[in-house]
Amino acid sequence: MAKKLMKGCEAIGEAAIRAGCKLFFGYPITPQNEIPEYLSHRLPQVGGTFVQAESEVAASNMIYGAAGTGERVFTSSSSPGISLMQEAVSYLAGAELPVVIVNIMRAGPGLGGILPSQADYFQATKGGGHGDYNTLVLAPWSVQEAADLVADAFDLADYYRNPVYVLGDGLIGQMMEPVLFREDRKPLKDLPPKAWASTGWKGDRPRAVINSLYLDADTLERHNQDLQAKYATMRRDEVRWQGYGLDEDYDVLIVAYGTVARVCLTAVEELREEGVKAAILRPITLYPFPYEALRQAASKARAVLVVELSAGQMVQDVQLAVAGARPIHFHGRTGGNLVSPDEAAAKVREVLDGRSQEVRDA
């Protein structure tokens, strides 16, 4: 297939279809409406089903039910809508159901605004709903990577029987870039048949009852221990990140994800031309976070700078990784404002000449 010029939202929708997903349940919210819009056109063409639910609460419980059949299931929303889905996400994690959830983040809190944000980092990476659970979180920085990570997300969800988030700021959903869908893509993992799926009992096996209710304390504790062992495997095996300039000398290590990392890369290229040495570590998985890679990369730098479209949420994971070995600085914008390359470059200069205050209490 020739390259297409696609909006991030369209590429996400197409990637889901190509991953074999034929079931979408969702509710409109800006800035991700083009995902349901695209799928409402495309799913009927491939024999799939598109349902606009009456709310995000309904949509998230529809994906719970549909995922129980073993089919590949998908929903998307933006920040306030994702908040409404958190009860169901906890149930999905508890019942070990594979679904892919795309959050194209907008500025909050509350209804906030429709402009880009990365302020759902805590919600996505630290559980989000009630109980002890985690979800894999993949954060693309381009339209192509958004499409690729959606494909990966379906494989990972099936492999771990766990919800997987693809987390993009509003720009990821709205910007347009060339995209190529490879016909020869191979699954990331060996995926066994879904023997656990509830597809109708024919008397030849135990009934497949899908539930997150465990009234006996010891049974529920064992279930939690199993879940924790699964999350430990994810932390061991699924860390993804990319470095830019890490093999060269650098004084400042920038940590940024999503489109902000592209802004920072533009800044780093400008800074290098004027002799200021900075490098970037871009987490691609936010859960699991690349603690060890970051610890090593930070050890080569004089200081670490975190840049985010939030008041400073990823800063806490950076602090855990760096563990006090280097000063950590932060630059963030909120409300839907973007960080500009000039702003990021200016902050790097401030870190180096002592005008920037390091983060102490995040």
Add this chain to the structure above:
Amino acid sequence: MFERRITIVVGHFGSGKTEIAVNGAVRIAEGGVPVSLIDLDVVKPYFRTREARELLCGLKVEVVAPDGENATADLPIVLPRVRTLCRDTSRKVVVDAGGDDTGARVLGSLSDVLAGQDPDLLLVLNFRRPFTPDVRSAVAMAREIEAAARLKVTGIVSNTHLMAETTADIVRDGLRMAREVADVLGVQVRAVAVEEGLGRVIAAAEGPGCEVFPLRRIVQPPFGTPRLGVPRSGPLFVLR
């Protein structure tokens, strides 16, 4: 292009209407003619004409779009001044409509004031967009837009591109298909739009038998395509 008093830019969602409308208004202003650029985009929430308001005001283009909090609202706001401008023969007007027939429906609501003004309705085509991959789908989309707008397409702008990955072949193929659409609709391809700086592409498209309209990308995110000049390291994915 942009010779008539009112030029309305329509097309499929993501075909490049906004950039062509913005560049056209700038060109009119540079010629010393008073011009208003009407942002009627009620479809997309980002990268709208209004985001270039400051730059355009500096270039003496009046931007007619919701302001204040409403500028960043996803609400279908049509300002009262839009109807006034449609009748105001002292100024040129460029209208950036929203994508598809959905966006063109707003034009339909203005058909009573637009009909007597003989507007130019330019259809922008990018055959690299997913829902208009061929002539048949582009013609179908044009018919839907005409029905919703209650206006006929009067010309086509060939805007087939892949941003920084645009090649001369991509531009030429797009132009060829745009001509086929033009034949079906009974109009002309009025210009082929090519991003400024893609010099070799413009050179290759030269002699297409129509105007080459150099586009300056104005409404875009604050970064370029990642360059591979900076050495990369680190695992993209670790499989154990």
